[in-house]
Amino acid sequence: MKIKASCLFLLALLATTCDSSGFDHFWLVQVWPSGYCLQANCPQTSDRFIIHGLWAVNVVDKTLPGTAGKGDPSIRPSIKPLRKDLMCYWLPLNENNLSRAENFWIYQWKKHGSAAKEFIQPRDYFQMALQLAKDTDLRNTLQNHGAVPILPDGGSYNKRDYKAAIKNKTGHDPLLKCVKGDDGISHLKEVIICVDDQAQSFIQCAKQKDRCYSDIMFDVPPRTN
Ligand SMILES: *[C@@H]1O[C@H](CO)[C@@H](O)[C@H](O)[C@H]1NC(C)=O
Numbered sequence: 455m456k457i458k459a460s461c462l463f464l465l466a467l468l469a470t471t472c473d474s475s476g477f478d479h480f481w482l483v484q485v486w487p488s489g490y491c492l493q494a495n496c497p498q499t500s501d502r503f504i505i506h507g508l509w510a511v512n513v514v515d516k517t518l519p520g521t522a523g524k525g526d527p528s529i530r531p532s533i534k535p536l537r538k539d540l541m542c543y544w545l546p547l548n549e550n551n552l553s554r555a556e557n558f559w560i561y562q563w564k565k566h567g568s569a570a571k572e573f574i575q576p577r578d579y580f581q582m583a584l585q586l587a588k589d590t591d592l593r594n595t596l597q598n599h600g601a602v603p604i605l606p607d608g609g610s611y612n613k614r615d616y617k618a619a620i621k622n623k624t625g626h627d628p629l630l631k632c633v634k635g636d637d638g639i640s641h642l643k644e645v646i647i648c649v650d651d652q653a654q655s656f657i658q659c660a661k662q663k664d665r666c667y668s669d670i671m672f673d674v675p676p677r678t679n
C-alpha cells in the first residue's frame with residue numbers, strides 16, 4: 455500500500471509516468487457504436503452499448519500488456535457456451551465475417567485479460583464482463599438514473615449529467631471518451647468503468663482526464679429490423 459500511495463503522490467506531483475507495475479484492477483470499456491464508428495470502420499453495428507474489452511490495468515490506470523502465448527487454444531471452450539451473449543454484448547464491430555468472432559474475443563483475452571491470469575480464469579473473465587455489461591445497463595442508466603433523461607436522440611448533454619447518471623448506478627465516476635467529429639463537437643464514444651481485481655465490484659478509477667468537451671452529443675443508434 456505504501457508503494458502504491460507514494461507512486462500516486464509522485465504521479466500527481468510530477469505529472470510523470472510512474473511504473474507502478476503490476477495488475478491492480480480492470481477497466482470495463484464499453485463503446486457507443488454510433489459514436490465509435492464515426493472514426494472506425496464498422497461492418498457490424500448495434501443499438502446498445504457494446505463491450506470493447508475488460509482490460510487489466512495497474513494502480514494508476516495504465517493498461518498492461520497480456521502474457522498468454524500465441525494460439526492459446528485453451529480459451530475456445532470457455533467461449534463456446536457464452537457465444538450467444540457475447541454476440542449481443544461483445545459484438546466485434548470491426549469484423550465483417552462473424553464466423554471469425556471468436557478470434558476477436560481470444561485476442562481481447564490475450565492482449566488485455568491474460569495480464570490478470572493469476573487472478574481470473576478465461577471462463578470467468580468472459581462471464582464477468584458480460585455480467586458487468588448487464589449490470590451497468592448503460593443505455594437504460596443514462597435514460598433513467600440521472601437528473602435529466604439522457605437519450606440517444608442526436609442531442610448534446612452536459613458531461614456532468616452523463617457522469618452523474620452512471621455514478622448513481624455504480625457508485626463511482628466513470629471515465630468518458632469522445633470522438634471529435636467533422637462538426638467540431640464531442641460525440642460520445644466510450645464509457646470506462648473501473649472494477650476490482652475479480653471483476654465483481656465497481657471501484658473508483660484513478661483521476662484521469664476525460665477526452666470530451668463539456669457538452670457531449672449522444673448520437674442516434676442505427677435502425678434495426
Ligand atoms: C468467413 O470466415 C470463415 C472462417 O474463417 C470462412 O470459412 C468463410 O469462408 C468466411 N466467409 C466469407 C464470406 O468470407
Ligand SMILES: *[C@@H]1O[C@H](CO)[C@@H](O)[C@H](O)[C@H]1NC(C)=O
Nearest residue numbers: 598599600601618619622623
Ligand atoms: C438516481 O436514480 C434513481 C432511479 O434509480 C432516481 O430516482 C434518482 O432520482 C437518481 N438520483 C439522482 C441524484 O439523479
